[in-house]
Amino acid sequence: MRNIEQKYGIIGKSEEIRQLIQAVEQVAPSNISILILGESGVGKELVAKALHELSLRRHGPYVIVNCGAIPAGTIESELFGHKKGSYTGAVEDRKGFFETADKGTILLDEIGELPPETQVKLLRVLEQGEITRVGESTSRKVDVRVIGATNRDLGDEVRNGRFRKDLYYRLKTIMIRIPALRERREDIPMLAEYFMMRYADEHHAAYKPITPQAMELLLRAPWEGNVRELKNFIESVFILENGKIIRPETVSMHLNPHYREGHYDTRLPVRVNKDSEQVERELILRQLFLLRQDIEEIKNKLSQIDIGDVVTMNKMKDISRYIQGTEAHDIDVEAAAEDRTIQEIEKETIARTLEKYYGSKRKTAQALGMSERTLYRKIKEYDLRD
Ligand SMILES: Nc1ncnc2c1ncn2[C@@H]1O[C@H](COP(=O)(O)OP(=O)(O)OP(=O)(O)O)[C@@H](O)[C@H]1O
Ligand SMILES: [Mg+2]
Numbered sequence: 297m298r299n300i301e302q303k304y305g306i307i308g309k310s311e312e313i314r315q316l317i318q319a320v321e322q323v324a325p326s327n328i329s330i331l332i333l334g335e336s337g338v339g340k341e342l343v344a345k346a347l348h349e350l351s352l353r354r355h356g357p358y359v360i361v362n363c364g365a366i367p368a369g370t371i372e373s374e375l376f377g378h379k380k381g382s383y384t385g386a387v388e389d390r391k392g393f394f395e396t397a398d399k400g401t402i403l404l405d406e407i408g409e410l411p412p413e414t415q416v417k418l419l420r421v422l423e424q425g426e427i428t429r430v431g432e433s434t435s436r437k438v439d440v441r442v443i444g445a446t447n448r449d450l451g452d453e454v455r456n457g458r459f460r461k462d463l464y465y466r467l468k469t470i471m472i473r474i475p476a477l478r479e480r481r482e483d484i485p486m487l488a489e490y491f492m493m494r495y496a497d498e499h500h501a502a503y504k505p506i507t508p509q510a511m512e513l514l515l516r517a518p519w520e521g522n523v524r525e526l527k528n529f530i531e532s533v534f535i536l537e538n539g540k541i542i543r544p545e546t547v548s549m550h551l552n553p554h555y556r557e558g559h560y561d562t563r564l565p566v567r568v569n570k571d572s573e574q575v576e577r578e579l580i581l582r583q584l585f586l587l588r589q590d591i592e593e594i595k596n597k598l599s600q601i602d603i604g605d606v607v608t609m610n611k612m613k614d615i616s617r618y619i620q621g622t623e624a625h626d627i628d629v630e631a632a633a634e635d636r637t638i639q640e641i642e643k644e645t646i647a648r649t650l651e652k653y654y655g656s657k658r659k660t661a662q663a664l665g666m667s668e669r670t671l672y673r674k675i676k677e678y679d680l681r682d
Contacts, residue, residue: 304346306339307490310480316343316472323470324350329422329442331407331467333450334474337524340445341405343474348401353441356400360658361393364406365668371414373430376421382431394427397440407444407467408453415460418442422466442467477519477526484515487523491530492542504534506542513547517555525552528665532581538588583641643678646671650680 306317323330324347332340341360348358366374373383377392393402404410410418421427422442426435444467453459477483488506496503506514519525533542533550540546646664653659661671674680 304342304349306342306346307487308480308483309486310482312475312480313483316474319472320346321350323347323472325352327441328470329444329467330470330472331450332443332445332472332474334447335476335522336447337522338474338476339523340447340474341403343472344401344403344405344443344445347443348403348441351401351441353400357397358401358403359393359397360403360405362405362658362668364409365672368411368414371411372417375414376417376427377429379429379431382429386431389429392427392429394421394438394440395436398438399440401441401443404442404444406446408446408448408450408459412458412460415463419460419463419466422463477522481515484519484526485511487526488514488530491527492534495531495534499534501534502539504537504540504542507544509544510542510547513544513551517551520552524665535581535584535588580638580641583645639678642674643680646674646678647680650675 306313306320308314320343330347332343334340344360345358348354361375363371373386373390373392375392375394377390377395378386380386380389404418417427421438421440424435425439426437428435450459450464450468454461454464477487485506488511492506493503495501514526521528529550533546536550537546646660649660649663650657653663657668657671657675661668664671666674
């Protein structure tokens, strides 16, 4: 159990997590498809990865497809591949994700978003173990283990006619439901400390203890965004409360404003999708962190100036240049900061993150806490190279 926690980063000591890990270990080695259910941010992707790693296919490929991020028009060709000339833009034969995942595992994330026509094809793959590339008439054998994940109530989707009943029944033979964080609050302290330790490690900074009173507040918060929200919360506290012990005031200050009124209501409606406000917040936090580092360095530079010394214009320019990163005539930090709109900050952050992950949109979207669909939109909007 400890081994699994460490290896796959599934942290928690609640009965729910214990059972979850047991289930994962039990079903991982088989080839049966699995459906992972749970609200946004509960750890579905983490569990899917563990299932692959614990299976006999672990040396094979692990392919993640975000069904929600691919336009309906191209999803079939993305999944099953296409023949050259089968449609405009199909300039060469191409294999799809299923062939890429041969002998391995495919995670169909947001499986509830699959268009009905594609659902039919998927059912066929599950039943016959073969795919047909778009534009071809013969099928090809593939040996792929399918894991589906969704934060939607698929039963509801079936009742509303948005998801095929036959596919649903095929998938739900093995269902793993990950409970919301508010259903297993005992995990909160362990998770909070784990994330705190991880950030301290990443930033080569000291671990900041959380006082028992502060932990009490964390224990009672609704965490509608589940583990992801707790993780983001710890990150922002870590960055903004540089070096301080985490006290209740800090927690109240940084908690989601509508949790704050002192009446935590666990019956609040559950918000399942990351909203754009949260994405924006995370981007701003990252910039603040960078700004803080800059300020520290500027302070250092300033402290090198002797008080008795005559501060020459050149020295001032030196510092000013440092602050603005360009030739400048006056020190005007505020104006420099004000000059940049949130859009500019966002554009720059996206560009930098894309670069960091060598253009991988999936990793970039993940790092920035936004959906791939949003990232695609922003790349287009800001005219960034992708
Ligand atoms: N038990 C856990 N231990 C440690 N980290 C966790 C745990 N559960 C979730 N996380 C972390 O929380 C974040 C969200 O998890 P994940 O991406 O797996 O959520 P999800 O269920 O796929 O959400 P969504 O439906 O929004 O895609 C990730 O950074 C993940 O590593
Ligand atoms: Mg996910």
